[in-house]
Structure formats: structure tokens, C-alpha cells
Amino acid sequence: MRIMISADMEGATGVTWTSDVVPGTEQWQRFRRLFTGDVNACVAGVFDGGATDVLVNEAHSAQRNLLLEDLDARARMLTGRHKPLSMMQGVDSGVDGVVFLGYHAGAGEDGVLAHTYLENSITGVWLDGVPASEGRLNAAVAAEHGVPVLLVTGDDRTCVDAADYAPAAKLVAVKECVSRYAAICTPPRRTAEQIAEAANAAMALAGRRDPAPAAHRIEVEFDATHLAQAAAVVPTVEQLGPRRVGFDAATMTEAMKAFKVVTAIAAGAVEGIYG
Numbered sequence: 001m002r003i004m005i006s007a008d009m010e011g012a013t014g015v016t017w018t019s020d021v022v023p024g025t026e027q028w029q030r031f032r033r034l035f036t037g038d039v040n041a042c043v044a045g046v047f048d049g050g051a052t053d054v055l056v057n058e059a060h061s062a063q064r065n066l067l068l069e070d071l072d073a074r075a076r077m078l079t080g081r082h083k084p085l086s087m088m089q090g091v092d093s094g095v096d097g098v099v100f101l102g103y104h105a106g107a108g109e110d111g112v113l114a115h116t117y118l119e120n121s122i123t124g125v126w127l128d129g130v131p132a133s134e135g136r137l138n139a140a141v142a143a144e145h146g147v148p149v150l151l152v153t154g155d156d157r158t159c160v161d162a163a164d165y166a167p168a169a170k171l172v173a174v175k176e177c178v179s180r181y182a183a184i185c186t187p188p189r190r191t192a193e194q195i196a197e198a199a200n201a202a203m204a205l206a207g208r209r210d211p212a213p214a215a216h217r218i219e220v221e222f223d224a225t226h227l228a229q230a231a232a233v234v235p236t237v238e239q240l241g242p243r244r245v246g247f248d249a250a251t252m253t254e255a256m257k258a259f260k261v262v263t264a265i266a267a268g269a270v271e272g273i274y275g
């Protein structure tokens with residue numbers, strides 16, 4: 001049983017603030033240890049539940065946050081960028097299940113450090129007409145490869161979101177959202193137990209299904225008009241309104257590649273103070 005953990009940082013134990021997740025800050029140095037602790041709890045849990053191989057895909061920012069020297073020795077870690085499948089790199093390598101660890105609510109939604117790909121500038125993303133977090137987008141990529149989502153961890157809003165896009169998955173809320181920058185946090189000693197227990201139980205869901213490739217449509221709304229204009233230069237991307245673009249793709253993998261280009265071009269078009 002081979003398991004992949006897609007590990008993001010905003011939904012890790014204790015994280016509530018920009019500096020907690022921005023590389024180079026003192027707060028980040030502290031929280032990367034807590035983030036690694038959440039991952040280790042998950043690795044231990046899935047091995048207890050029958051996993052024989054675990055690949056951890058670092059999925060936050062420049063993807064160099066987890067401490068390899070502190071990682072459970074039974075796991076392997078994919079660190080650094082650039083990866084064609086991004087947060088889901090490795091899902092096509094024959095894994096039997098994926099965990100979304102440290103995930104967060106989507107752009108425009110209430111939730112600790114809520115966003116979709118860009119921390120700012122994107123006010124909403126829709127997958128086939130449904131508001132989509134990174135979790136919903138990545139679950140569609142997993143489904144395309146026949147890989148079930150076993151467990152999702154993050155704040156309570158992340159869990160509400162996940163219950164909709166991955167109804168069978170186990171859920172662990174490591175904190176209760178109070179605002180975008182505030183949460184009631186459970187200490188790591190307790191969240192480690194909760195994550196390990198849920199990861200163990202979630203292994204009952206592991207096992208590849210039939211791959212389900214399908215055409216998908218993604219729409220993205222920005223907080224400024226020039227970002228939509230910049231994104232609309234991408235072939236297949238159409239401007240739908242002053243701040244909204246959309247595109248169709250034959251598969252979810254193709255859709256995510258196009259989404260990555262759209263976000264990269266928009267990020268490059270953001271100007272300092274006026275956005």
C-alpha cells in the first residue's frame with residue numbers, strides 16, 4: 001500500500017499568521033517544526049494502518065519547509081519546485097491513496113489564511129461551477145488517477161469544505177477559525193494523536209479505483225481588472241467579465257496546468273500598492 005501526503009503549511013497545527021508560513025522569518029523557523037510534527041504523525045498513522053511506502057510532497061510556497069532531518073525515517077520526501085503536477089506531483093506514480101495535510105479554505109472564503117494558490121489577488125476559483133479550494137481542485141486530479149482522498153487536516157473550515165468534495169475522507173481540525181488571522185489552536189501533542197489515529201483509520205479507504213478522466217472548466221476571479229486582462233493572453237483562456245477569466249480543458253491535469261499558467265501570469269502583473 002503506497003500512500004502520498006500532499007503537505008501544505010497554512011493548515012498546520014498552530015499556524016494563524018503570515019509570518020508563520022513565510023520562509024526566512026523567525027516564526028516560520030518555529031512553525032516548520034510543528035508542520036513536520038503533523039507530517040510525522042500522519043506518516044506514523046498510515047504505517048500503523050498498513051502502508052508500506054509513504055511519499056511526502058511538500059506543497060507550500062517554494063516547497064522547502066519540512067525538516068528532512070526530523071522526518072520519520074520510513075518516509076521519502078519530494079521537496080522543492082518545479083513539478084508538473086504541483087501539489088499533486090506523485091499521484092500518477094501508482095499510489096493507493098492521498099492525504100491532504102495542512103490544507104486551508106479557498107480564496108474568498110472564511111478560514112485561517114484562506115486563499116487559492118495566490119495568497120492575494122484571486123477572490124474566487126470555480127471548478128465546473130462550484131467554488132473550489134486547492135483541496136477540491138486536487139481531489140479532482142486524484143480522481144482522474146483513481147486515487148482516493150483518505151484524510152484531510154486543517155482548520156475547521158477546511159474540514160467543512162473537504163466533507164463536500166471528499167465525503168468519505170477522515171477529517172482532523174487542528175484549529176478552530178476565528179478570523180483569517182486568528183484561531184483557537186490545539187497543542188501539537190494532542191493534534192499529533194488525532195492525526196495519527198485518523199490516518200490509521202483512513203487506511204481502510206486506501207486502494208486504487210478506476211481512473212476517471214473527464215473534461216473540466218475552471219473560472220478565476222481577480223481583485224483587479226488588469227489581472228484578468230493579463231491572464232486572458234494565455235491560449236484557451238477567455239475573459240468573461242472585467243475581473244473574471246475561464247477556460248475548458250480535456251482533463252483535470254490539463255486544467256491544472258492552465259490554471260498554473262494563469263496564476264503565474266497574474267502574479268507577475270500585480271503592482272505594489274495598487275495591486
Ligand SMILES: [Zn+2]
Nearest residue numbers: 008010117134
Ligand atoms: Zn495552499
